[in-house]
Amino acid sequence: MPHLIIEYSENLENTIDMAGLVDAMHATAVTLDPLPTGGIRTRSVARRNFRIADGHRDNGFISVVLRIAKGRSDEEKHAVGEALFSTLTGYVQRAFDMGPLSLALEIQEIDPETRWKQSNIREYMEKRRGTGSGEPHRGS
8 A cells, every 4th residue: 555645846847757756766666575566656746836945936845755554664664765765866866966956755654543445456466467467466
């Protein structure tokens, strides 16, 4: 059930390929053992109305939140966070060098007592794997 949510200031769309950032973050996430491939969801949303620091229109931000179920060790969470933040900073380095940009990544654990879910994606992954198509499947 890992969900990667990328929120960013709309003024970055002219300097950063945000669809590419989603692809890069997702590609990293699926390589990380503590994150089950079948549960990973990566998405982004631009924020049109925002103010950062002194309010200058060139100031930008990217905030990434990884929402995960409880059960991973602090070491696993740290390794996952380091890998994802490295992908983020590497991907946006040129924009970071060119102008004011604030980057953040946070991992949030979800309480299973206050969460409801339903998905059949893993079953479809298994079907695709059985026919030789689709991506490799890692555990839950």
